Amino acid sequence: MNTLLWVVLPYVVLAIFVFGHLWRYRYDQFGWTTRSSELYERRLLRIGSPLFHVGILFVLLGHVAGLVVPQRWTQWLGVSETGYHWAAIVLGTLAGVCTLGGLALLIYRRRTVGPVFMATTRNDKLMYLLLAVTLLLGLGTTVISNVLGEYDYRRTVSPWFRSIFLLHPEGDLMAGAPPTFHLHVLAAFALFAVWPFTRLVHMLTAPLGYLTRPYIVYRSRAGAPGDPARARPPAADARRGF
Amino acid sequence: MRVMTQLAMVMNLDKCIGCHTCSVTCKQVWTNRAGTEYVWFNNVETRPGQGYPRRYEDQDRWKGGWETDRRGRLRLRAGGRFKKLATIFANPLMPNIRDYYEPWTYDYDTLFTAPEQEHTPVARPRSLISGRPMKVEWSANWDDDLAGDPSPDPVLQSVSEQVKLEFEKTFMFFLPRICEHCLNPSCVASCPSGALYKRSEDGIVLVDQDRCRGWRMCVTGCPYKKVYFNHRTGKAEKCTFCFPRVEVGIPTICAETCVGRLRYIGPVLYDADRVAGAAAVPDERDLVEAQKSVLLDPEDPAVQEAARESGVRDDWLEACRRSPVHKLIFEYGVALPLHPEYRTMPMVWYIPPLSPVVDALGRTGHDGEDAGNLFGAIDALRIPVDYLAGLFTAGDPAPVREVLRKLAAMRSHMREVNLGRVPDPAVSASVGMTPPLIESMYRLLAIAEYGDRYVIPLADPDQGPGSEELNTGCGLDFAGGPGMDGPFGEASGRPRPVAVENFHALRHRQDTDELGEPPGRRPARRVNLLNWDGKGLPEGLFPPRSRSRDDS
Structure with a gap:
């Protein structure tokens, strides 16, 4: 059972996540969008959306620090155990509350603003459910494990997480963790499994290239999609920047 | 020097009667789909007026286009790359649907299903956005023909301290607008994904529907508000300059169907290396x-x-020499760009209308075709000239006055010709033209043939003349056809031609039972003929055949 949950399942989810994205990127460029609803309503979105997105970026950073960075590295850097602990509690709770608050506002908006609700698909509803459950369990885990009873996940959960990517899975490490961690991780598995098939894919095309590309983009007609048959030498130096 | 070619348009505003035929044909061809109900790639505004979307010219509010910074360098008015990414989660400068208008339909079904009653049943308006009954309070041309109060017009406000026009001094004309296909497009520069691009062969600005991720920055970036967000597909859409048509040498649908024949299309040559410098001049x-x-x-x-070295074909060069656009801008010098102060180098040019001046003159009882009277009126009527300057020359009345004097001279000269009198050469000389030049300008503006108004070289050199317009759609791309339903909702699936991209979304809107269906009734299909594309037979177009007729 433990092997199934903490060794087989992670790889299944990972495979769905990676190959699902690859498949959709090839198959469904047209559907790959944020599906913004800002045109309908802006007042609530202006508060809720940045709150949620900035919050979840910090949550992501927190997970990287907690799961990917081994305890030895932070010790080597001179970060004491209590210092790390407090930083995790304060920042993690803050980011979690921001994210959940933003999400609550966005879900409230989605339900109460007529046009936004009309534009909500079943796919969206499932995604919102999984996202909310994962986030709630995640915040709950932070609070319970750090505040009520101290549990050092960096000795069990984090090595298990890294062991998966090192292709030497140690499921027993995770099996010994408290049930709150189990629930959070299982909810996250479900979220990652549906991720490539929801609007969440927009995260993977965050437009960081904008920072370096020239402002004006020229394209030759031959390069335009839908025009593959029109062979013509592409215009040399077809971009301009200033 | 890097020579590039651009297909440009000129509109002669004196001939626009505001019939909206261009808007309607454009809408039928390009935006009769769900998600684009509120979108008009071509719209005709009455000026003075607020425009569509409301007060889009107020760039203190919307921050479209470019500006120069303290060191004289060009930058996006809405903020540079970092600011764009910082505000990507909620764009503070994007117009709301109410700034355009909330599109609606009418509950026609009640007309058929209402029980017998004392009063005639009424088809009430229903929002196409929320599906609820709504009060119609604004639309794309709500202030048509000076309806309502034109005083919120930002251009009028910049011209006149006393905003409310006295009735005797009112003037009005129509301004048809499409995408400007700018040489320095700020929508392209605003797109974080790099999905918008300018075609190097003909300068048409397009949205790559596959690369657009719906960040909406292009809507903010365009000062003319001619990039729209399809709220169904979550992608940006804009005027395509009817590229499937112009590629095979026929004019855009708006130009083709223009009743007044006031549009001219032709290529111009430009130096791509000098665009950025010219857009950044201080004044x-x-x-x-x-x-x-x-x-x-x-x-x-x-x-x-230089053009040949840059790869411009000879037939394009020849077309540039014959281009009516080039003639109207340079040879006759009567075409001006719309809002050059946005620094985007717009490539749809306008011949400002003389009619406000003629009308004002006529009201005073003077002869509106006499050169002396017209010249005097152009100098005396400050508000119409300053208003036109606010539209076409960043507020400088001198070029507008020069164009209007040329048009007045042409009017006066041709009257003498038509009456069989000898025109006074002093009239044409006073605007720096010769009688033959004035007469050739008259021919182009008034009686030009199709082939003179539209000089459009073929995109593909191998394509013979007389080729059919490319069919942009596949015969099987109708609602419910093979491959038309993607797995992730209506917007997903393989890329398909832009004109037919999501008819399955349209179908849901058209024949959904959600609007005004009385409870307990057998669900009936609703067909909106305004949105029907002519392909296939939508269910419910005809009443079901009765069994008895089938048997006979």
Whole structure:
């Protein structure tokens, strides 16, 4: 059972996540969008959306620090155990509350603003459910494990997480963790499994290239999609920047 | 010098009667789909008026286009790259659906299903956005023909301290607008994904529907508000300059169907290396001349040489020499760009209307075709001229006055010709033209043939003349057809031609039972003929055949 949950399942989810994205990127460029609803309503979105997105970026950073960075590295850097602990509690709770608050506002908006609700698909509803459950369990885990009873996940959960990517899975490490961690991780598995098939894919095309590309983009007609048959030498130096 | 070609348009505003035929045909061809109900790639505004979307010219509010910073460098008015990414989660400068208008339909079904009653049943308006009954309070041309109060017009406010026009001084004309297909497009520069691009062969600005991720920054970036967000597909859409048509040498649908024949299409040559410098000249009032200086003279042998080196084909060069657009901008000097102060180098040009001046003159009882009277009126009527200057020359009345004097001279000269009198050469000389030049301008403006108004070289050199317009759609791309339903909702699936991209979304809107269906009734299909594309037979177009007729 433990092997199934903490060794087989992670790889299944990972495979769905990676190959699902690859498949959709090839198959469904047209559907790959944020599906913004800002045109309908802006007042609530202006508060809720940045709150949620900035919050979840910090949550992501927190997970990287907690799961990917081994305890030895932070010790080597001179970060004491209590210092790390407090930083995790304060920042993690803050980011979690921001994210959940933003999400609550966005879900409230989605339900109460007529046009936004009309534009909500079943796919969206499932995604919102999984996202909310994962986030709630995640915040709950932070609070319970750090505040009520101290549990050092960096000795069990984090090595298990890294062991998966090192292709030497140690499921027993995770099996010994408290049930709150189990629930959070299982909810996250479900979220990652549906991720490539929801609007969440927009995260993977965050437009960081904008920072370096020239402002004006020229394209030759031959390069335009839908025009593959029109062979013509592409215009040399077809971009301009200033 | 890097020579590139651009298909440009000129509109002669004196001939626009505001019939909206261009808007309607464009809408039928390009935006009769769900998600684009509120979108008009071509719209006709009454000026003075608020425009569509409301007060889009107020760039203190919307921050479209470019501006120069303290060191004279060009930058996006809405903020640079970092600011764009920082505000990506909620764009503070994007117009709401109410700034355009909330599209609606009518509950026609009640007309058929209402029980017998004392009063005639009424088809009430229903929002196409929320599906609820709504009060119609605004639309794309709500202030048509000076309906309502034109005083919120930002251009009018910049011209006149006393905003409310006295009735005797009112004037009005129509302004048809499409995407400007700018040489320095700020929508392209605003797109974080790099999905918008300018075609190097003909300068048409397009949205790559596959690369657009719905960040909406292009809507903010365009000062003319001519990039729209399809709220169904979550992608940006804009005027395509009817590229499937112009590629095979026929004019855009708006130009083709124009009742007044006021649109001219032709290519111009420009120097791509000089665009950024010309867009950054310090004084706004120099922008018209700067924009003209970027365009190149196709008769100049040095330009021809450079054009060939840059890969411009000979048939395109020849078209540039015959281009009516080039003639109207340079040879006759009567075409001006719309809002050059946005620094985007717009490539749809306008001949400002003389009619406000003629109308005012006529009201005073003077002869509206006499050159002396017209010249005097152009100098005396400050508000119409300043208003036109606010539209076409960044507020400089001199170029507008010069164009209007040319049009007045042409009017007066041709009256003498038509009455069989000898025209006074002093009239044409006073505007720097000769009688033959004035008469050739008259021919182009008044009686030009199809082939003179539209000089459109073929995109593909191998394509013979007389080729059919490319069919942009597949015969099987109808609602419910093979491959039309993607797995992730209506917007997903393989890329398909832009004109037919999501008819399955349309179908849901058209024949959904959600609007005004009385409870307990057998669900009936609703067919909106305004949105029907003519392909296939939608269910419910005809009443079901009765069994008895089938048997016979």
